[in-house]
Amino acid sequence: MTDNPIRTERRGAVLEVTLDRPKANAIDLKTSRIMGEVFRDFRDDPELRVAIITGAGEKFFCPGWDLKAAADGDAVDGDYGVGGFGGIQEMRAMNKPIIAAVNGICCGGGLEWALSADIILAADHASFALPEIRSGTVADAASVKLPKRIPYHIAMEMLLTGRWIDAEEAARWGMVNRLHPGDQLMAEARALADHLASGPPLVYAAIKEIVRDAEGATFQDTMNKITRRQYQSVDVLYSSEDQMEGARAFAEKRDPVWKGK
Structure with a gap:
């Protein structure tokens, strides 16, 4: 486990935010609070114009809520920090573009984190699901957002059954903007971020x-x-x-x- 689960890198006007919490990049309360501070600082820094969010490694973007931490006492309705879960889901006045570079498994709260971005690029091996139904809880933010982003019946099937979809299907329903080979994903995200950073x-x-x-x-x-x-x-x-x-x-x-x- 890394001491700081969030890695940041400034590239001119672009901030890259990498969730790096082995083994699966799950988010606990402490991590969410750190993420909130990172995105608040990004929002308030006049020199930064665009952010990229991604996960460390090639297998996991983010599986969402850390159920092991929950079993150890992290309350699902605990203090997620400024910006809510993942730092951007409820961040007020977040008026800068955010790109999600989904590099692998993206499910539960991880999918909700990605849906909080403005543009989603995905590796062609990425996969998506809302498995909360199987653990007896509700994918709250996804229940609000997903039926507005993709066809209602597809969103409801994902919410009600926890069914996994691959990257190609996610692109077909419009959940993600574009697919890229995994080894090209960050280069494509950076090129897009640089394009946006040059805009008004x-x-x-x-x-x-x-x-x-x-x-x-x-x-x-x-x-x-x-x-x-x-x-x-x-x-x-x-x-x-x-x-x-x-x-x-x-x-x-x-x-x-x-x-x-």
Whole structure:
């Protein structure tokens, strides 16, 4: 067992976060609290624009909740720390893009962790499941998220039976964006992260805040809030230097230089 189950690496404006908790990268309460601190710092660091989350090794992305720790006294409703389980599931104002690079088995809370990302890339040997039903508990976040992400009946089958699906099926249902050979996964994730890091961070923030709020609102209510600049990120964007830079760059037929202000 490593002393620190979370490894981080900064690559310019990109933060790579690797869950490294042998043997299977399961998450206990202590690990979740550390993850929350990592993602809070990422959210609040103006120099960082994009994060990649992945698991150490080639077999496990994350199987979710550590049942051995639970048997030793970790309460399933215990203190997961800021951001909730895995650090990003309930992190407020997380307005930066997050890419999940699913490098292997991704199940239970691990799948919920991946679903908290904005884009999911997966190794072609990855597999997915929600086996909570077999241990007599509920996959709470997945029960909220998954039926909105993939066809309802497929989501319900996974929730009600715990059935495993392979990477190809996950891609077919739209659970993941793209599949890559395992030895190319991180290179592809890094290339995508670098592309996003070169984009307009204030626009990303507005997109994420609008999408997040729109889940529980009508189309017209959301549009009204946008036009009235009632979203903080939209108000900042419409008053920003970047907004003017985008227009100038288009008129001058050059690439814009985004400053995030």
